[in-house]
Amino acid sequence: MADLKVNIGNLELKNPVMTASGTSGFAEELNDFYDVSVLGAVLLKGITLKNRDGNPYPRMAETASGMLNAVGLQNKGVDYFIENIYPRIRKYQTNLIANINGSTVEDYIIVAEKVNELDDIAAVELNISCPNVKEGGMAFGISCPSAEAVTREVRNVCKKHLMVKLSPNVTDITEIAKAVEGQGADSVSLVNTFLGMAIDANKRKPLLSTVTGGLSGPAIKPIALRMVWQVHKAVKIPVVGMGGIMNATDAIEFMLAGASAVQVGTAIFKDPFIPVRIIEGINDYLNHHNFNAVADLIGNLEI
Amino acid sequence: MADLKVNIGNLELKNPVMTASGTSGFAEELNDFYDVSVLGAVLLKGITLKNRDGNPYPRMAETASGMLNAVGLQNKGVDYFIENIYPRIRKYQTNLIANINGSTVEDYIIVAEKVNELDDIAAVELNISCPNVKEGGMAFGISCPSAEAVTREVRNVCKKHLMVKLSPNVTDITEIAKAVEGQGADSVSLVNTFLGMAIDANKRKPLLSTVTGGLSGPAIKPIALRMVWQVHKAVKIPVVGMGGIMNATDAIEFMLAGASAVQVGTAIFKDPFIPVRIIEGINDYLNHHNFNAVADLIGNLEI
Amino acid sequence: MNKKEVREFIVVENKRLNKTNSLIRIKSQAELPKIMPGQFLNIDISNCKEIFLRRPFSVFEVDYANNIISILVKVLGRGSATLADIGTGEKLSAVFPLGKGFTMPDSNDKILLIGGGSGTAPMLFLAKESGLTPENVHILLGARSENDHIDISDYQQYGLIHYSTDDGSLGEKGFVTQHSVFQHNLKNFDKIYACGPDAMMKAVAKVAKEKNIFCEVSLENLMACGFGVCLCCIEPTTRGNLCVCTEGPVFNINELKWQI
């Protein structure tokens, strides 16, 4: 067994495989299939200050090697989470990471403060890249000043590891990454979904109730991989890579491009065991290629 | 037979199906399969002022529902084109559109001036979005000032229909579209390829000689479609849509989103007859849905 | 809640029932868990190049002795068409058992099961598992024409079968809600269950609501994951937006916010 441990700054993971926010519920749903304690971390479904119903149905459209979603951060709000969900899931022996969202900077601050109190939440992922909400969301993540502002304010209050999740819908993602690094982010995770659209040609209507939605899955992998590589070269804080990872080879590619760990999202919909198989596959790769530790892969790309 | 004619400003097309630049050679290669005069237009392989060898092999990597290319505008220069290729292809009874490229604004101007003299070139596509060249290329297309500058200068000399080809690698493509419209572009075509990357996990090396390349094919369709829809709403000049079109349904979706015509690129590699089948398929759709003219589809999306 | 699994099955039979419907039986090496009528599988249609996600199909029959599950596949698009062509001996991966089943009838209930299109399978499964005497189970199937109906004479042992067709080619002419069982004898039923096209279920629900009869419907919202993590399949209910894949697919019509 190779050494699969990685550190994302002060965050220790037993292995570099996390499940992505919005694709692994509150860990319980995956735990119906297997013990989630085998995972490096579970990113919880995005939470907001107040209850959000999300967007109307239909929220999903399949695309070539991918899908669009327009869920719109449906959740019952941070207080409901703290009272009803957290007590049930805090027992899981993995890093639970809260994905926090807001329409305003104040929203983010309050949610971050409340999460501070939760001992069994290992870190906060600051989502400034959700393309499916009318206010806030991606708007924060596509310009340097707003990304800086929200990161700075949340950093001020957040006592946990602060991972900032970046939007790929930008001209130069390294600028945003550097901006949030400058405001004290402990790590960056990328990418969130790409803004896309799907149409029903026969009905001459959009397939999503919101017209546009977020594209995820293998379709986006080449772009996500390029962004991870660029950001890895541009910042000193650790990078968490994601976008279309379906198997161990994909995960290893992200690590070679500079990711210290990966998140698996849409793949879970195809098969909830994929994250587990990726952990095994990384171990096999390390043995086969005579690496002692998975950390040796990070950024280990010969150009 | 429904009426398939469309006008892109002063450019008349017998049908809205063009083949994209860099994917249909100089029309001759397609003409080995069928008479290219059935096509609405053929966008010729990108030409530059001087001979370019392009990038080293390997230049291609397959990805999920798509491919990366790093051809880098290999061509023998505009003079070679005029002397050796143009005389052979000018006879084709379709709109031949020159795709022009440059490392500097001066390059673009000289090529545009030379193309002015070619009677059987129907229009110029100004490529400010090639991601595979070190100088110029996409750099022009990802900021408003540079996109404006090159469009203005080429517009000053160009006597033909001027279509500006936009890069999708930007935060807000409508800004760029409005910028080039402001400088006299007759139409915009979008999208060019997305900057992506692929890695050989076993060799721990990039799969492309240039590390990054341009992503095309069905994988990008949802993003391209969204951009066409946004640009259609933002500008008054006609929009030519492309990105992952594989069949008539895809083409119709682009037209419903606001494209006055479409370009078919990577699909040609799978089957050179796809553009022909798309023309037939659009005709069938119009008959089936009781439309008299394909022009009725443009922007005809019920939101 | 039951543990869920991803299991590989082998196709042991694929029988074309009519132009658009096929019966597919899949066998597992290992024992099957108890599966309730209304529960479904999420199936990987692995050799359909055009689709990316799995596709949900209701359980139609379970043969616990031989570890065989049957499904009825109606060809609608690309995935179902490929699945309907799957060969005997091929492998098939399914996530299961998913969703919650129907509220089972009480032993002295008289029930009406209304199925249409791809909604036939769960109705027949429920008829079989209801534990009621055949006189107390009425099965009403609607379709466009005789050719769209599948032969379910086997199910006479579980209930009384009624047909309706739009063109009158089999059973009574008209929609299921125009059928005489529905029109005249509705008050005789303690529980109504329905699965099929939206319009059909809404028409049934409207009347059931008016007459205040217990009525459950099984929804077929588009799904990405099938086990509650993506929140794509939601249905507005009196309890808020609920996931059809975990809180359904069966809902009591009083919970739904249908405009009927």
Next chain:
Amino acid sequence: MNKKEVREFIVVENKRLNKTNSLIRIKSQAELPKIMPGQFLNIDISNCKEIFLRRPFSVFEVDYANNIISILVKVLGRGSATLADIGTGEKLSAVFPLGKGFTMPDSNDKILLIGGGSGTAPMLFLAKESGLTPENVHILLGARSENDHIDISDYQQYGLIHYSTDDGSLGEKGFVTQHSVFQHNLKNFDKIYACGPDAMMKAVAKVAKEKNIFCEVSLENLMACGFGVCLCCIEPTTRGNLCVCTEGPVFNINELKWQI
């Protein structure tokens, strides 16, 4: 230049030759155009979900009377593995005929054909079509071990067959360039043709160049289109970067810019 086509064939035979090689015969309804050794097909492997583009395969044999083309498929990755499993009766779409063939030998030439791995097919096709007496055609095939060689005893009628294996389990031990035919009798040959792994072709080319013997190699550069529009398959030559799919796949070694 010949017109090119996209044609649908039917698989009439698929024979596994050894662990990694299969012989696939595909039949067309319509007459076949004349196909030269070295030319290739670009095949749509339609039920492999993981691949997007076609895959090029050399023509191995043409049966003009029955409109059948044969190819030899060596399993390398996902596409070739799926193709090697294709069933008789299945459809297969191919773009063809693509590329330029070998320079055919003169009638009094003595030729050496060197093949390895996936490069065997064009060599055997050339042997058959060369029109030379068998004594003047030497076929030298290299592989890792006996198990990797396919049985080509049929080709004794077209030439003298020599084997080399890395482990000596069939024919002479060592690489093809260490084989006695190559080591001692090279000067006897007027033309050398080679197709196989890069390292093999380069080793052959190096010696042929030194001894100034005519030598053509058939390259297997990665392709997207196969008919000259994408410029992905280029090879640096004395005439600049040329497309392997249209200006090749066969090149005279003097044209190539190999560092050998």
